[in-house]
Amino acid sequence: MECIVATLRPRSAFGGPIRGDTLFGQLCWALRHRYGEARLAELLQGYTDGTPFLVVSDAFPAGFLPRPALPLYRFAEVPGVDRKQVKKRRWLPREHFSQPLSRWLVHAVAEGDIVERIGEEGAQEKGRGLIAEHSQPHNTINRLTGTTGTGEFTPYAEAQYWFAPALALDLYITCDTRRISLDDIRQLLDDVGTSGYGRDASIGLGKFTVEDFGAGSWPAQDGSDAWMTLAPCAPQGLGFDPEKSWYQPFTRFGRHGDMAVHEGRPFKNPVLLADSAALLTPRNWQAATFTGQGLGGDGTLSRAMKETVHQGYAPVLAVRLEA
DSSP states (O other): OEEEEEEEEEOSOBSSOOOHHHHHHHHHHHHHHHHOHHHHHHHTTTGGGTOOSEEEEEEEETTEEEOOSOOGGGSOOOTTOOHHHHHTOOEEEGGGTTSOGGGHHHHOBOHHHHHHHSOHHHHTTTTOOSEEEEEEEEOOOBTTTTBOOSGGGOOEEEEEEEEOTTOOEEEEEEEOTTTSOHHHHHHHHHHHHHHOOSTTGGGTOSOEEEEEEEEOOOOOOTTOOEEEESSOBOOTTSOBOGGGOBOOEEEEOOBOOGGGGGSSOOBOOOEEEEOTTOEEOBSSOOOOSEEEOOEESSSSSOSSOTTOEEOOEEEEEEEOOOO
8 A cells, every 4th residue: 555645725614624534435426426436336346345445544734643542641741831731732743753652742732833833824823723613604595585584494503614824734645556546546636625525515615725745654663563543443343452552432423425415315324433543552563554444335334325335444653652
């Protein structure tokens, strides 16, 4: 599997953060539109048997990685910083990845620190987070009365999320280049960025451009014996050591997107995942670029589209878990 890092530049508000499993689904729809349903079906062969053609991470602030889901006592104490401020240190500069895991909290920074680092425009908004939430009113007009009203015509508001000015996002992708080319993946990312990612893409949300895209090595630690995940994944039944694995549970209440949302049954069955930044220790460690398993494909995820699959895989970075 080839390792890729893509850099995205947000160009509009978003309906939520970019999550790897959701982005994979949109890339599959983009692939179907551009290359046809037969090509998508070909690439999905073996997906639930441990041979994905593509695995996509969440989008992280460029140059930073999430702090793993380790309890705080596993990290070295940060001198002169109270516990409340320590808990805000959620992002590790990538240049410190090679440091011992116990030292990561010392080098980690809070969201406000990233905003101050990313340029003059972003620095002017000191104290803001990476994403600012704003309420956007919506109206549905009754064409008989020409006004809003009650029931389905009641005005409502939904949250829109704006990334900090000048913020770029890193996306970690691992793919089988024998089955799909890097040029095709870049094109699919461009297609999703043009049409929009996530909720309310049809009314202008979720736009981004791909500023950089290239193969290269991912950061790793010497003497690695565990994996840090970069997207939600399904580790159930894969033999991880429960005494040396930490994660936050995450339930995905999925819905079909694109054309399938109009087929009358848009909701998928929920799936239970380990959230991004899980630390998973296999009993027999070996080098890998992803972990997890493909879900669905047999009607268990969707009654409307029995062939539906869900990315239960996640790209991983190799780390050394200290005793």
